[in-house]
Amino acid sequence: MSSDPHIVNALRAELSDRDLWQTRVVVLTFGTLSGLVVVAFTWLTEQALELFHHARAGLPWLPLLWTPLCTAAVVWTTRLWAPGAAGSGIPQVMAALHPGVEPRWRGLYVSVRLTLAKMLLTAAGLLGGLSQGREGPSVQIGAGVMHAARRFLPQRSAVSEQGLLVAGGAAGIAAAFNTPLGGIMFAIEELSRRPEQRSNGLIMAAIVLAGLMGVSVYGNSTYFGVIRVQPVSWALLGPGLLVALGCGLVGGLFARLLTRSLSGRSEDRFTRWRQRYPVRFAAGCGLAVAVIGLVTGGATFGSGYTHTRELLEGGSSGEIGGLYLLLKFAATWITAWSGAPGGIFAPALAIGGALGGDVAQLTGHFDAPTLIALGMAGFLAAVTQAPMTAFIIVMEMVDGYQLVLSLMACAMISSGISRLVSRPLYASLTDLQLGRLPAQASAPH
Numbered sequence: 001m002s003s004d005p006h007i008v009n010a011l012r013a014e015l016s017d018r019d020l021w022q023t024r025v026v027v028l029t030f031g032t033l034s035g036l037v038v039v040a041f042t043w044l045t046e047q048a049l050e051l052f053h054h055a056r057a058g059l060p061w062l063p064l065l066w067t068p069l070c071t072a073a074v075v076w077t078t079r080l081w082a083p084g085a086a087g088s089g090i091p092q093v094m095a096a097l098h099p100g101v102e103p104r105w106r107g108l109y110v111s112v113r114l115t116l117a118k119m120l121l122t123a124a125g126l127l128g129g130l131s132q133g134r135e136g137p138s139v140q141i142g143a144g145v146m147h148a149a150r151r152f153l154p155q156r157s158a159v160s161e162q163g164l165l166v167a168g169g170a171a172g173i174a175a176a177f178n179t180p181l182g183g184i185m186f187a188i189e190e191l192s193r194r195p196e197q198r199s200n201g202l203i204m205a206a207i208v209l210a211g212l213m214g215v216s217v218y219g220n221s222t223y224f225g226v227i228r229v230q231p232v233s234w235a236l237l238g239p240g241l242l243v244a245l246g247c248g249l250v251g252g253l254f255a256r257l258l259t260r261s262l263s264g265r266s267e268d269r270f271t272r273w274r275q276r277y278p279v280r281f282a283a284g285c286g287l288a289v290a291v292i293g294l295v296t297g298g299a300t301f302g303s304g305y306t307h308t309r310e311l312l313e314g315g316s317s318g319e320i321g322g323l324y325l326l327l328k329f330a331a332t333w334i335t336a337w338s339g340a341p342g343g344i345f346a347p348a349l350a351i352g353g354a355l356g357g358d359v360a361q362l363t364g365h366f367d368a369p370t371l372i373a374l375g376m377a378g379f380l381a382a383v384t385q386a387p388m389t390a391f392i393i394v395m396e397m398v399d400g401y402q403l404v405l406s407l408m409a410c411a412m413i414s415s416g417i418s419r420l421v422s423r424p425l426y427a428s429l430t431d432l433q434l435g436r437l438p439a440q441a442s443a444p445h
Contacts, residue, residue, distance in 0.1 A: 019154040030149035031206025034142040035213025038175035045134045048127040063290035070128030071286030082117035089140030091429035093169040115144030121341040129301040131331035135176045136343025142172030167203045171210030182393035239365045244410045248417025251382020256422035261337045285338035292331045300331040304350025325354040352379025377407045378414035385424040387411035
């Protein structure tokens, strides 16, 4: 029988394992770094969009020239120097995690070079007023930073490259939205495919640490503020179901339309134009986004954050009223179709919030902020078909813990309806990313 207590032996073994401690230090250090990089990216995109609005205030018709030129320049640069940075960024990370992709080809989807390109090109798109978000790109940015940590891990480390990619991608969501729980759920629901990736405490710690970087810089404030929630009653059932059904149908349509547009499998004239002259097509998309933006008084430019926050705080949709839903839908779809780097998370929240606001106005329901929050969760769940991630992100963003059951139910219903309309968006776009592999390295689908 050992003279030392078991706890002492365990402590000695813990402290003497150099590889274990090196792994912990590297993962947590890069988790912190990925959070700080996403915070810097957030600042860069905010400054770009603010500069666009400042220029537009002085020259209201400037977007008709500037937005097409900017969109064409961004797409030209992306295609020439960083094709892996195009689009959202989430499908790239999912492709890098695909079991059929060899380690030597992961650089097509995530790397430090692509991280820098994604940051600059997404900011450039917002400088042009495109209807896009920064949250999807934050996933690829965070994954690129964390993936670089593999060079500093010991050979016998228990953390795999896949684990680093999961941690980095989820850390991007956590830091961008200031929602650590949402980042963890995103890792579980969207990125993780193997059980060990879902239960690694060190990986989860890196995700939370990255999320806390956003808190340390921007303060412990929620993304959309704090909504005033009325006591939930049976009066919410009818309007709430209407929001869930509407989000499921419209969100499923959006996902199907986006998948079909980006796949290039249609035989219409616009698809042929996009394939033959991608930069000219991007300029045309930029012009369409500019026209929509001018029609809406600038409301559809950018992520839609300002408009959604005003709705939650009791504001209105302004002169465009119910048309905002349709026009923001169109502007976001056209932006993504252009091929410019940028995400759809924030615009999806704006579209869903507008749908919830329209239902509140249509039914005369007294608690519009609650229906707006339900619309945000429902539409995001319908587009991504990741209901748990959607409702947790919205719950954290609006400090809506009292609505947890309502948000969950709306997200589940909307996601279920969306599945009847469209395949999961990111899974479909991941298949397109896997098509970029060289012929001899093609992964099985």
